Each structure stands twice: as C-alpha cells, then as structure tokens.
Amino acid sequence: MSTTLPRPETTERPNYLNVDYSWKSWLFTTDHKRIALLYLFSITAFFLVGAVFAGLMRLNLLFPDGLFEHDTYNKFFTMHGVIMVFFFLVPSIPATLGNFLLPIMIGARDLAFPRINLLSWYIYIAGGLFAVLAILKGGVDTGWTFYAPFSTTYSNTHVILAAIGVFVSGFSSILTGLNFIVTVHKMRAPGMTWSRLPLFVWAHYATSLIQVLGTPVVAITIVLLMLERILHAGIFDPNLGGDPVLFQHLFWFYSHPAVYIMILPGMGVVSEIIACYSRKGIFGYGFVAFSSVAIAVLGFMVWGHHLFVAGQSMYASMVFSFISFLVAVPSAIKVFNWTATMYKGSITFDTPMLYALGFIGLFTIGGLTGLFLATMAIDVHLTDTYFVIAHFHYVMVGGMVLAFLGGVHFWFPKMTGRLYPEMWARLAAAIIFVGFNLTFFPQFILGYLGMPRRYATYAQEFQVLHVLSTAGASILGVGYLLPLIYLSWAWRKGERSSQNPWQAKGLEWEQSPTPPPTFNFDVPPVVTERPYNYSEEVEVGGY
C-alpha cells in the first residue's frame, strides 16, 4: 500500500465526469471514457443475468434427478453460455478498460473514430435486446454452439432471436477492433514508438486483429443458419444433402480465436499490474508483446481441436492438434516472464496484485488442462464432459474475470477519482479465489470420471462432486457481490485519490489528470522513455 497519499484536492477540476450531468450528455457522448462506462454498466448487467442462470444451473445439479424440467435446464445453460460469452466476456475488458485506457496510454485525445465507438455501444445494446427478448419469450436450448441440424431443424425455441442477437453484437465487436487498430497505428503521441507501447496496448492490438478477422465469419455463419432455419434448403441438414460438420468448421473458425479475444486483454491487464506492484519493468518485454500477436495469428489455425470426435478426418485432426501445442508456447512465455518479473522486485500485495497472481495460477491450470484436450487420445475421452467445462471456466473465469476485476480495481481511481476500500477488496479477492476453486476443481474429476456436459440429470455416483461444486458457486456468488457493493459505494463516498495513487508508470497515470479531462491531457504528452521505467538503473543489459 502506498502510504504517502497527498491530501485530496478540495475543489474538483473539470474532468470527463463533471463536465455535464444530463442524460443526453451520456447517451450522445463521443468521449471514449464515457462510452467505456456505458459499456461497463451494460456488461455488468449482462454478467448478473448470466450469473443468475449459473446459480440456477448449480441449484439443479445438486440433485441427480435435477430440480427443473429438462427443457428448462437446457435453456439455462444455453442462455448462460450465450450471455457470458457474447455479451459479457468478449466485450468485458476491451470495451471497458480498453476503451477507457487505450487512447490515454498512447497519448491520444480520443479513439480515431469516436462516433463509431458510440455506434458500437448502441449496436451492442441492440444485440443485447434481441438476446433479452429471446430469454423473455421463453429462451433458447441449443447450447451456445448452435450446432446444426439441431438448431436449424429440431429445436423449437427462439433460435432466430438469439442468433440475431449474436449477429448484431458481433458488429459492435468488429467496430471496436477496427477503432483500436487504427488508433494504435495512427494516433500515438510523439515518442510513443512500437517498442514503447504498454503491453496492455499490445494485447489489445492483437485482440483487435482477431475481432476484425474472425467475427465476420461467425456473422455470416449465423446468417446461413438463420436462412436454413427459415428455408430448409439443406445447407447444414444431412437429410437434404448438407453437411453438419461444415457448420462446426465455420463456427469454430471464429470461436476458437474468440477464446483468445477472451484472454489476451486479461493478459494485458496482468502485465500492467505485475509491473506496477513489483516496481519493475516486465521481464522480456519484447517477448511478451510479440507473444500476443503470435497467439492471435496461430490461434486461427487450431479450431479443428473441437472436432476430434466429430467425424473430422484424422489427418486434419493431427494438424490441428499440433498447432494447438504451438499456440501454447507463447502463453507459456508470458507466464514465465511474469514470474521472472517478480524476481528482485519490490513487491506489494494490493488487491490488483492479488488478482493478478490469482490469474497466473488459475490461467496456468486452465491452460495446462487445455493441453490435455489438445492431446487427441485424451480428448476422445474428455470432450463434452465436465473436464472441458472446468478447463474453460479456469481460463475464462479464473483467468479473464479475475483479470477484469483486477483491472477494475487498479484503474478505479483513474476512472472515478476515488479509492476503493482496500480491506474489503482483499477479502473479496480471497473469497472469490477460494469459491472459484471449490466450484470448478471438482469438475475436472467429474469429467475424467465420465460425467457428460449439458446433462440436466446424472448418475448417482457423481452427486458428491456436484454438491461440492454448488457449494463453491455459492461462495463465489458472495465473492462477486462484494465488489459490486463496495465499488458502488466508493464511487460516491470513497476517499479521493491523488493523480497517481499507485505511483505507477504510464501516460495514463503520469501525464493525464485523475479523473482525466475530456481530451485526456492538459498538455500534449511527449514520450521520452521506455515503458515501465520504474528505475533508471539497469542490472542486466538488454537483448
């Protein structure tokens, strides 16, 4: 904890929050920071919806015979998956923290296309409304993967509404990515060379590439799916000559890279946090930066690892498996470099750092179990079991959600000008960590024992582990509620923050007032030093 906080200023200087309080000034804003907050509130709302579905699912799974109708349960996990992936996790860090920080970090006054940025939020909301409408009208039961021919011919739920929701929100993702790419290329402040970009920015740049290159494919796939559902022309229906595996190919062409949309920004956040609380630059900056891009590129060539038992050619499977291992190498590079960054640091354990360390641990476990699934013979046994569920919750919840929470805490003073209550925050972080592991670790075992996923009812012998998991989820639920409460409180009542409460490096802390004014800087920033320049002294020479 940095102890030398300057006294809060008494009169607030003009910033992006207090320039105007009217509704209009929020709904028609083109300020990237305000749009970031609009996103922040919307994704939180969607997270809560997704979490309620998760809670209901865990409740159902307490009992081998279930609690709800099969159809109801099937809708729960579908809506949970759809909401969590498309409406929460994909926009979570990029559209909130990324939107807020990316321009400031590179010394720009705004994103390159502020109106498109606002448009993307409206598109996101429009997509979200379709999803909500689908829920209100009774839900969807296809699983978030929408596999044909079930989704095109057999399901009699609101597939089209949900599909439109996903389709529409995809464009918001594309536009955010487009905006980031152009901004990073064209709007950097004088002196902000590529080798001085914060790792957060590198990670977002890589993410944007995936959003721009991958999302259109899932969009068109969903269009084909909807047309097929309406016309029954047979494009994915084997009874009419189509090939259902083609749908899976097109779907995963996006959805595998999309899992990296759901982790790279988190890795960017963690890089910033580790550096700050170790008071050291990231070990192997160049490798960490480049590994983001490597993950983005290689990530496009591994999607077939979701199809090992789907009737895909064995030879194609082999290639996909191999590249899956390749893409793990840049992830490993990151983990090791973060660890090495702590070496000979001067480390403090404020809440963001706790989340970052939690991220490293849980992501490592999640990533390593990804390797199990990339190993073909093992995947034959484990695919479509709870092992997969545990794997991806470890990377998505243990990884990305923790990174998101860490980032929100880290930049909370920046966004609001106030400090969060440190003790409560540490407590919540601890509860989340414990609850998370209790929820999802048993699922690895369940999976290897053979418990299939998407099961409303299950064999007796799996009950013990399911009960453990539900118990964990209850703890986890409490853990999530805490930040919601104390952060809302701190927003209005928290102690005022100085410009740079963590004494962190980076334009957003050093050269932009807290909270930032509308165009971010009072004086146009100029960059003269390398990133994370916590100390002038250098121990080991560069490379």
Add this chain to the structure above:
Amino acid sequence: MFPAAASTAAPQVDALYIYLVVLSVVMTTLIFIAIGFFAYKYRRRSPEDPMPRAIHGSLPMEVTWSVIPFLFMLVMFAWGTKLYFENYTPPRNTLDIYVVGKQWMWKVQYPDGQREINELHVPTGRPVKLTLASEDVIHSFYIPAFRLKHDVVPGSYQTFWFQATEPGRYHLFCAEYCGTNHSRMIGWVDVMDPVSYQNWLAGGAAGVSMSQLGEKLFEKYGCITCHVTNRSGPPLDNVFGHPVQLADGRTVLADEPFLRESILNPNAKVVKGYKANVMPVYQGQIDEEGLLQLIVYIKSLSQTHPQARP
C-alpha cells in the same frame, strides 16, 4: 479419480493422462513455488525501500522456457496421436455391431438379428467394431469405462472399435447435446466373457438375422431387378471390401459409407461401365436401420471378405 477401466484402450489412455497430470503438477508447482518465493523474498518491507534495479530480460532464458516445455508437448502430441490413430483404426476380423441413435435412444442391432434398446452386449477379448448412424441430430456414443466416444453424425457412418477386457456393467452416455432428453439418452454396456456372451446370443429370440432382413428389403425395394435379374446395375457379389472402378476414373473402396451413398444417392459415384441416372434415389425412402440391414446383406454376398460372425 479414475473410472472403471474395461477396454484395452483404457489403461493406455490412463497412462498418457498420468503423464499429463504429473507434468502439469510439476509445472504448476514450480511456478507456484517461484511466485511464492519471490513474493516472500522480494516483498516491500517499508515504503522507503529503494526502487529495484530494472532487469530487461534474457534471451537464453526465453529460449529455455520456450523450448523445454515445447519438447514435453511434442511428447504429448506424438503419444496422443499414436493412440488416437490406433483407437480409431479398427483391426481386421472385428465383430460388427450396428448402432442407430435417435432422439433419445440407442438402437443396437447385431448381425444375427438380436436387437436392443439402450443396451449393448459385447464379449471380452475380441475387437468389436461399431458402425454408428443417426436418424436426426448429432449424438455421441460414449463409454467412459472404455475411454472412448465418437459422434454419431446424421447423413454418414462413423465407426469406432474397442476390445473389452473386464466383464461388468458400464455406463453408456450420449455426449453430444441433442435436445430435451439428452441426459436421458443413456444406457448400459454389458461386457461378458465369451462363453456367457454366446449363451446370451443363443438365449435371445434372435430369429431373423440382419442379412436376411436385408435380403427381404433387397426384394422389396426392387434392387434385385437390376442388380440380379436383368443386370442393368452392377452385380453385388464380391463387392464389399474390394476396390471399385468408377466411371470418372477414380477407384474407391467399397466400404459401408460407399454402399450407403450408392443406395441413397446413386449418381454420386457411378461404377465404370454403368450409366448414371438409372437407379432411383433412395434418399428419404429407407430408414437408417433398414439401410444397415441392406448393407449387411450386401456384405454377406462378399465371400472373400472375412465375414464377421461371432
């Protein structure tokens, strides 16, 4: 921690799994220890602590921690691939059983004519090949005790094989989400020693064998007219298991998927010396079970092919 292991594949998959678990535990522990150690040793003791010196990185270390894990991963890849090819490539002389999945049940047919629902009886010590078909959506045939599963994809045949080792009663699950009662599309696999299996076969009111049923269909649908009586279609004896010359110059193997396609959509692959558009299209005319019976019948016409009979 481990489910029952009842096939030749199970211990092999378990061994590979143990390799992965051990490796992961070692890696995770190393990383956790490093983090814990650094966190403790280099914690900031007082706010006045001097800034640490910057360390930029080290190429040798980067190379080390990329290459060494990758080597371990190469082992995973090679081992996993080898097992996968073995587990998905049936040996010769299998006992063939036919499975049709539909919402939400498994229909099993034995060549000798037994039929069951949501039960599968297999002997130990003998490779069994399953041919999987689906009447509606994608299902997945999963036997945890064998560490094996395969999706059942409508519109095509998928096959996989196993050799059971331990008599017992094991779970059979549908592992691919297929609608309302996906979690009720479950059943049992009864593994029996060969003697009990013979008794079970004999005890069942088998009656008509699959190929006899197929023969009836062969007459019913009029296949017999062209393929036997007037020979306007290619003769079908000694076709199964042999290479077939196509009109477009290609050569393909006459296996189950080929026969299936030739019945449902005869113009897709026309045999050399015959004309397209002569045979009617049977797509949508025959159900999956009947189709399998026809194919078993055509198989039985092939002498040189080692017939799978228990």
Add this chain to the structure above:
Amino acid sequence: MADTDLSVASHASTALKHHFDDSEQQLESSTLGMWVFLLTEIMFFGGMFGAYTVYRNLYPAAFASTSHYMNVTLGATNTAVLIFSSLTMALAVRSAQLGQKRALLSFLTFTLILGLVFLSIKYVEYHEKWVDHHIPGPGFHYAEPQYFHQAQILFFLYFAMTGLHALHMIVRAGLLITLIAMAARNRFSAGWYTPVEMIGLYWHFVDIVWIFLFPLLYLIGRTMR
C-alpha cells in the same frame, strides 16, 4: 457501417476534428480504417466462399448440372457493367483530386447509373430463377431429380452469395447518392475529398467480389458433365 464517420466528417467539411493533430493524420486514419473495414468484408464473404468450396468439392456432378442453369450472357454483361463502373469511379476520384466539380458530378452519376443497371440485370436474372422455381425452399423444383437436394444447396449458395453482393450494391448506391449530393453542394475541393476516395475504395471492393463470383458461379463447370 464504418462510413458513418467518414460521411459525418463532411458536415464539418474540411474541418479538422478536434482529436486529430492535423488533417494528414485524419486522412491516414480514415484510409486505414476503410481498409480494415474491407478486411472484415473479405472475411465476411470468406465464410460463404468456404461453404462454396466445400460443396463444390463434395458435389462436382450436381455442380456441373446447375451451372447450365446460370445465364452466362447476363452474368458476363453484368461483369462488364461493373468493370465499367469501376473505371468511372476511378475517374471520379481523379476529378475530385483535380478539383473538377463538373467532371466529378458526371462521373459519379454515371457510376451510379451503372450500378443501377447491374441491379436491374440482376433482377431479371432472379426473376428467371423465380419463374423456373429455382428459389431454394418449399417451392424448389429441379429438372434432374437425382440432383434435387444438391442443386437446392447450390442454388442456396448462389442466392446467398449474389444476394449478399446485391445488398452491398444497394448500400453503396445509397452512399454514392450522398456523395453526389455533397458534390453538388460544393463540399469537396482538391484539398479535401476524403469521402469520395473512401467510398471509391468500397465501390471497387464490391466489384472485386463480383469478379470472383462470376467465374465461380457461372463459368466453372459449364463443360463438365
């Protein structure tokens, strides 16, 4: 979609938007933004091309059969029309560069007319398909029954691909109309004509898509039997 900013920028005319340093940066950003947008468009069509590739490979015979029902004359005419429109669009941008307002206006109008000609010819083609019951769905008929299902899929792809292309044609025609209106009101000068250039890029891109659709859907397979 990405054009909102570009067209909106025009309201401020040549004005530099406050978050840019100079007009150079603004122009470069718009150009890069446009290209990134085109990148997403490539992938958008890419999904369709993927489906096309798979089915062409699975059903070569049915494919050969359906290609006999494609109207090559109309398709080729349309290709020529689009290529011609690409030329006039390029010349329009050139006139804008030179600040020749009248030339700009007439080239833009000419381009627009060519775009509409394309759509009309497309309409004739669709109408033919309608008359022949070649629209996938419940009313679908096909002369060679053995290819019924496969032909339906291929026609589905034909309509999906050309339909998506036609949609883009309509969008860009709309954009062109705005351009014409702006040009008529003297919004552009030799110093600032970014929207003309951006929409020009978009125009050419949509033409390129057609350049690929034409051989893929109309030509390949004509000689196969």
Add this chain to the structure above:
Amino acid sequence: MTHQVVPVRTYVAVFAALIALTIATVLISGIDLGEYNFIIALTIAVTKGSLVVWFFMHVNQSSSLTRLFVGAGFFWMLILLMFVLSDYLSRGWLPGPRWW
C-alpha cells in the same frame, strides 16, 4: 499520403485489360480442359482482382501498411479455405499401414 493524379490513359488501359480478361475467361470456359478450366478461371479472376486493387484502389501508391492489410485479408481467407478443405480432402484417406 495523398495520391498522385494518375493519367486517364492508365485507367483506360486497366479497364481494357479487365474487359479483355473477362472475354477471355468466358471464352475459355466453353472449352473442355478438365480441371484446368477451374485453375484458369481462378487465375484470371485473381489477375483481374489484383489489377483493380493495384490501380483503381491506388495500392500501387499506398503505404506498406495498407499493403500489409490487403495481403492479410486474402491470406486469412486462404487460411479459412485451406484448413476447411484439408478436412474434406483427407477424409477418404485410409489410415495407412501403422507407420509407427
């Protein structure tokens, strides 16, 4: 960044080439050349597309960044097509003799 003014005759020449290639591709498609029909048609299409990109869209005058993005677009589409095809083309392959 602002592009040079290109002489009208360049544009017209490109136009003429495009029309010529269109005529060529239509004519060639009427001759039975087996699989070559496909290859020729695609080659011509790629040539035409490149002409448009290169001259009409001014990529010949553009920054290397723009060129990179143009290239990336087509490259990514190729990834999609190639990897999807890799499955379909190798499905019929028989597992060879056990090569391990």
